[in-house]
Amino acid sequence: MNGSSADRLRRLRWVLTALFTVTNAIGLVVFAWIVVAGDSEQGVAKIDADLDRVTSSVSRLVDFDGGAIGFSLVNTDPLNGDCPQFAIMPGGAPAFQAHLSSRSCVPMDTGVLNGLAAEAVRGGRMVPGYQRGVDGELVRVRAIPLVSRGGKSIGAVVAVADMGPQQQHHVQFVLMVIGGCVVLISALGFAGHVLSGRSIRPAAAALQQQEILLAETAHDLRAPVAALRALAEAALDNPTQRADLLPRTVRLAATMGSIIDDLLVRARLAAGVEQLAIQPVWLDQLVTGLVEDAQTGGAKVTVTAAPTKVDVDPTLVQRAIGNLLDNAVRYGRKPGEEAIVHITVAGGTVTVADHGPGIDAEAATDAFDRFSSTGGSSGLGLSIVRWVAQAHGGTLSVYNADEGGAIFELRLPVSGS
The missing domain is CATH 3.30.450.20 (PAS domain)
Structure with a gap:
């Protein structure tokens, strides 16, 4: 079939x-x-x-x-x-x-x-x-x-x-019974179609997500795997260059691991099997700690944070903000210049602004879908951010600043306590 x-x-x-x-x-x-x-x-x-x-x-x-x-x-x-x-x-x-x-x-x-x-x-x-x-x-x-x-x-x-x-009288009764049977069979057919659709929909969605996951995995890992193989072959052919090639291999393997983690998170969120561990979290402290521990590769990252408490799953939110930071550090810079990223936290909103070339207005909506990043990436990181926002009842928005650069806003539900 x-x-x-x-x-x-x-x-x-x-x-x-x-x-x-x-x-x-x-x-x-x-x-x-x-x-x-x-x-x-x-x-x-x-x-x-x-x-x-x-x-x-x-x-x-x-x-x-x-x-x-x-x-x-x-x-x-x-x-x-x-x-x-x-x-x-x-x-x-x-x-x-x-x-x-x-x-x-x-x-x-x-x-x-x-x-x-x-x-x-x-x-x-x-x-x-x-x-x-x-x-x-x-x-x-x-x-x-x-x-x-x-x-x-x-x-x-x-x-x-x-x-x-x-x-x-009997003929009229027979016609009435036939008409009633036709109506009932039609109604039962419609009800059966609706019920079968509701029963199959979760399985169909899970299968579709599984197929998307396989496609995204093949797409996102094809280039890193090829590069990793090239580095390994180069190290075998040139023993004297192994000291230089080994760190690059380790970094590439770490990138592949991050891609796989993002794919798994998105697949679980899309399939509805990821259980959110909602709890009150100080968003300003989470973002500040994340930036202090992040490897920004020499980029200049500043944080302006006001105390704000939100009801979220801290692990997923940390991953989402980490993806926004990583996206800004990698693609939010002008050629030949170091990346400059500023993060603002207030009122349950995390704003990540960079000084890069910005984002095409026509591609702004598609920037959160897979395989749609203006900077040459798979766009999967931003897709994870959107899924995390939706899972918490929040939103993710993107627009260009007047003075240049892209601005991403992640809005999360503020804690009532």
């Missing part, structure tokens, strides 16, 4: 999103199928309950007095003019005049109704099912036998209900 490890991890986010969405979609589809099937069964059950109410009520209203069948009570009952409609048919039993309810809710062939009645009479049981009306509409039917006082089937009551309204 092409791309960096961080890119592959980001692609994994889409895989996780798809897996999360598909899994939930399958669950929703199964649930929707159960709900839709349940709605259909409930609709049929409701119609069957209405048909059962009609057939059982009408069968009790039929009069068997004197062996003759009478429909006087049926004619006066409200069911006779309501839906579902019904019919009282002989169904092959001793013939009598069939009776149809006064209201025709759905046109039905009387032959079909009599056939259902005949089936109920022959079997002596209730006959449910589906039929088609005269116009082809689907209807639900139920036929129950009429039993005389002697226990003989003498006909049947057939009730008929139009399935059209129930089917229309």
